[in-house]
Amino acid sequence: MSRFMLKHKLSNFFMQRVVVGLITLVLSCYAQAAEDPWLHLEKASQAARKLSYKGIFLYQNFQDVRSIEITHLNNGEEEFARMVTLDGQPHEALSRGKNMMVFNSNKENVMIQERQGQNLFPAILPPDIESVKAIYTLRFANQERIGGREAQIVYLEPKDQFRYLYKLWLDKEFGLILKMSILDHQQKMIEQASFNQIALFSGQDLNWFKPNVDTHKKYIMNEAPQNKISHEKYCTISNLPAGYKEVSHVTRTMGNQPQLVHHWVFSDGLSFVSLFVNPIPKDQKSRVGETRVGSSHVYARVMNGNQIMVVGAVPQATIQKISNSIQDMKAH
Template sequence: MNGGYLTRAVALFWVMSWLPAVCYADMTPQAAGLNWLHRIATAAHRLNYTGIFVYQHGSHVEASRITHLLDASGEYEKLEALDGTPREIIRSNNQVFCYLPGKNAVIVEKRRTVKPFPALLPKQLSDLSANYAVKLGGVERVAGYDCRVIFLSPRDHYRYAHTLWAEAHSGLLLKANMRDGKNRLVDQFAFTQVTIGGPIDKAIFNPKPAAGAQVWKLPAAVNDQPAAGGGEWAITGLPPGFIKVLDVMRRMPGKRQPVRHIAYSDGLVAVSVFIAPENKHANLRQGLSRQGVINIDSRMLARHQVTVLGEVPVATIEKIAGSIAYEP
């Protein structure tokens, strides 16, 4: 590496460090932060990238490889688990294939139930500032890239604090974590290596199930229907800022009858409510529990199993679960 190259590299670093201050000098801190959030939400869907990221919660750590492509025919994504049980998820626009090599099975669905890192932010961020104070931090290095740090501080105890690291040039999210009210780490995603831009072979996304693999096609959600018995369910104690974003009947694995799925969001995270007719032959879990970073409240109400879950504090789950009522 010659001196001329080093000189240009140092000069570019100082220019890139100075540019954001110029671009956002006339913005309020909240507006500048929201501008970066919009960049992050867009970059995950519009850029080509491939890399390995690590997910951590508590003592659990797992690595995954993600490859993303956008071309004239649409959006494609492949997510591969590098630890534990082999599994792959390939998305071709709205068609999702989940490969389970150990079970020689393929699950196909028409919807996307989970947003994988780095596409954690919703495309619509208009209500976010009502629930979080957004603030720009400094520039830090992640996976060899300079990143702008963005802090999202909750305005109450019903949500976690979030910190995001976005690549300074493209806006791609390279690291994200959540912390509770005592500043303890809830979970974290972070790229350890990533390539942004450049050509990606589209053949990577071609589904290749093993010969003889069992294929399960999950039905899409059916139209919303009134609750059994002609009554209706009411949720009256939503935490501030949470609004209904989904209300459908879904056919769930192991359930004979459709399950009502209601989802609420504060613009960043979501809480789901599942209401299923009572199954007297099933060993139903009751009370509070936890799976990874997901808090869960399950209870019997009006001969239905009601389950509330989400990546939110226990107080949020308890407030929603405690305000659910059946109105005959």
């Protein structure tokens, strides 16, 4: 083989290698572009539940601004969390799995309430992101530093008028939500939470998982709700806003003169709305109308002698539609 032919073959060989390399690079870029962007939300959801971390975040709800310390541990089998307000009257919440104990302190007493945990910051995303995909679109924006860490900004934009816009800052390394802003349809902030310091830890010690006890105060345990009563026997609830599902229903006694109150909670995976229904006593004035308390809308009306009240940090249209979803209410 002549030297010219050998040189020509080597030139073709290297040219082919370059072309193959370029094709591989292009395909790699396409693969990255085609990566499901919702995987970032999946990672954020898992990070808030599986990582062990401790930090302080600032929570703002209209004029209410508080600093809150959170400690969260996952030992591989269960989740434990303790949240303590650092401003004003002491308030604490201890959660183990979905069960939560809340300690609200005043000048004389500490009221203890048992609650079912709702997605609290930074674990605001549901474990199943599929429910969010159906009602929100996902959009990536710039990057910023939050609490000394690099974060990717993403927007969850609602597909209808029944929910607000979420702006999230995701930790680029671990995916944990470092900051959250909820914006209304006019882009005004309704609620915000942001870490100003956060650190991961690997220990399994649970000595911190207990409330600070004030021996000078009386601790009062609120009565647990009565056994659940099926709402089909009392009324029918249908035609809820798209994406909203019933997540709990209890019937309990409330007030100095015990009266039964039916309480439902509905959620679309991000927002939670409470529906209260109770017969109106003869000596009690009914409530009718709409109002706003902080980030929440409240809508009250009367149906067949029953007081209906819907409360939630959601758009007004959502509150009204859930209220109007009640059918076949028993007369009182």
